[in-house]
Amino acid sequence: MRYSRFLSRSAAPLAAVALPLVLAGPSAAVSGISVSTTGTNVSVVTSACAQNNGSWGTASLLSSGRTSFAQGRQVALSGTTVSQSAAWSGVAPGTYTVMVVCSNGVSAGTQVVIVSAASTPTVAASAAVRPTPSRGVLGGLGGSARDYGALTLGAGAALVGSAVIAGAWFLRRQPRSCRRY
Template sequence: MRTNTQISVRSGLIAAAAALPLTLAAPSVAADNGITVTSTGSTVSVNTAACPGGGNASLLSSGLTTFTQGRQAVLAVGATNQTAAWSNVSPGAYTVIVNCNDGRNVGSQPVTVTLTPTLSTTNSPALGVRGGIGGGIKDYGTLTMVGGGVMVAAALGGGAWYIRRRNTHHRT
């Protein structure tokens, strides 16, 4: 006899397994000292409201420790926030440091860049898979597929009728 507890546990495991790809595909976000660092694909961006007069941000890879050692970007000054972004960042662990133009060091924030695989149609063959006989190279319409299904069903029904009829002659 099944209990509701077993069903609940199984349902929870299925829900967790279904949510796993969504959590892995979500962008990495970290916030500290008024700095928000976001990693989406190979792009890292920083957002802060701590430098109203503008400033610079630096993206440091592992092993680098000072502001001038990393890839630097000027903070774009907005109405309330200042932003900077780096593109084509390789996967790995990084640290973002923000310095204001008035000499203040706002702080640093770690970020991890992970590339999620994307589907690309540019690498697929122009005419599809060319293996087997027939179906791999042409996209057939609904009518053709229904006709084929009817023919398969008729063949199965005819075969079953023939075998049944053949076996009835030996019973007499």
């Protein structure tokens, strides 16, 4: 009898931790796309696509005024089960829309990107001037950077908070004979 009571007490913290995971569901798993520009190069990274018949999917770069996927410069996605990517080079300055469609026909996401005119580097006259990194240290696969949105960070904070509360509740509810001082 005492054993079953202990199991019911230990199941409560587990349920408190599992509940936010269940509520988060698939919306937390889908990452969408991340688009970046370097000079006249545009690249897109996603982890939402699965390989189907040897293909991950296709990315399309649409210039302003273009609205359908077929009207853009299309590039096949390449990568692994963790990350897929595509890139365009020699992109003229302007505003573009990047669309990614997985090989199963499902859209991985759409994002607007601005390509600015490439600036020519200048040499500093003083040797004391050191260049500073513009984006800090990049983490991830192949030096890619991923910007997690507010929803993802909020879900993570809720999970950590609920685990702390459940752990404290569990320790507080233990019988005095089990506590060690």
